[in-house]
Amino acid sequence: MRDEATFTVKAGLAEMLKGGVIMDVVDPEQAKIAEAAGACAVMALERVPSDIRRDGGVARMSDPEMIEGIQAAVTIPVMAKARIGHFAEAEVLQALEVDYIDESEVLTPADEANHIDKWPFKVPFVCGATNLGEALRRIGEGAAMIRSKGEAGTGDIVEAVRHLRTINGEIRRLGTLDDAELATAAKEHGAPLDLVRSVAEHGRLPVVVFCAGGIATPADAALVMKLGAEGVFVGSGIFKSEDPERRGAAIVEATTHFKDPARVLSASRGLGHAMESLETRKLDEQQLLASRGW
């Protein structure tokens, strides 16, 4: 008796990605470079977030032919993004048999009230979160992996740090509450009570948590790993830098050896210029991607 696509196997794939780097790639050639640099998975998309910012317009699911080209080019898992609430895009990605779907604020939302009901899908979903309530709402909808959002396409780590610290601080605070207070906390977080109780009991989310949005250097990766991330997504940070092969491999090395500053140091040497960056504080409210999703 075989059960396919259970929550255990969905969340289990994220367990196997832990300690790794998931890299944004826009074509098969970049996918091969990412794989050779040690990426544990690639995110196939048409434009990296910094280009989406620059170009403007509606950002949608990628061309299936481009995703298929990437699937054919590498053996590591291939992820792809669907717009928030766009379950038809997610169904197309499932028919393509991508390994993970990212319901992503980097694309233009399709539904401003509802996220995708992720339970009926066989493909697992990863979703972004800026705080604990948002993470638990996504898990309640069926997400099998969470990434802190950060501010994609900026090369500025400040929002990633804010979101990780917020999520982990809120988890620690739940551990100090009694049962009556947990019910109130569930209301305040806008999160399902059973998940709030589970987090309070175990001191962690029931799924793997990666960090995304703003990682540009090996030291950035080490910082977020030290703050409790279990792995990292790097978007524009690799292929918008001067030497993607070396920088990709260096971020992989720093993610494995984040506890050893000597290794982060050696990984940081001679990488050339990092991506062109944007200071998040200087962006207008409507340019912020992290506030998409609810």
Next chain:
Amino acid sequence: MSDAAGAPVRVGVLALQGGFEAHGRMLRALGADVREVRVPGDLDGLDALVLPGGESTTMTLGIEREGLAEPLRAFHAAGRPMFGTCAGLIMLDRAHLGIMDILAERNAFGRQVHSFEEELDFGLPGGPVHAVFIRAPWIAEHGAEVEVLASVDGHPVAAREGRLLVISFHPELGSDTRLHELFLQIVAGTA
């Protein structure tokens, strides 16, 4: 689990990338002294090593970067037991570290949508093992000295060769500790 002198057995878990923490939790619960292994020096003084699941390409590159291939072969040559799960099984095969006389077929069951769970008969006391297969390999070829412990659709998914134990699924993700206990018995020389 302890050695003859009463000290806990020291088990390393290769921690370059992947599911190393879950193995560590399970081994600690069984009384082992667990150390994460990232560089060759971490192997010193260990009684046994677990190679966890994860991405086999990432792990292969990590082994190369850290210069771990020869130290791992020497670890095996010194008679110390090794336990590979999923990508760890692949690492031990002829095409990778060449430590075990098996050849793995990667992603043999297909992409993630075909990942699955099922009850698998191992002939262990306590009945079948609940097996979680995630983009799992199977053993396509094996030598005469390799004992197949379990199969799915006619393909070997668990095997033993002397002090080497490999399993293509994820015993570390559940609460059933029997396969880790089997490995610790191999370490203790009682299985």
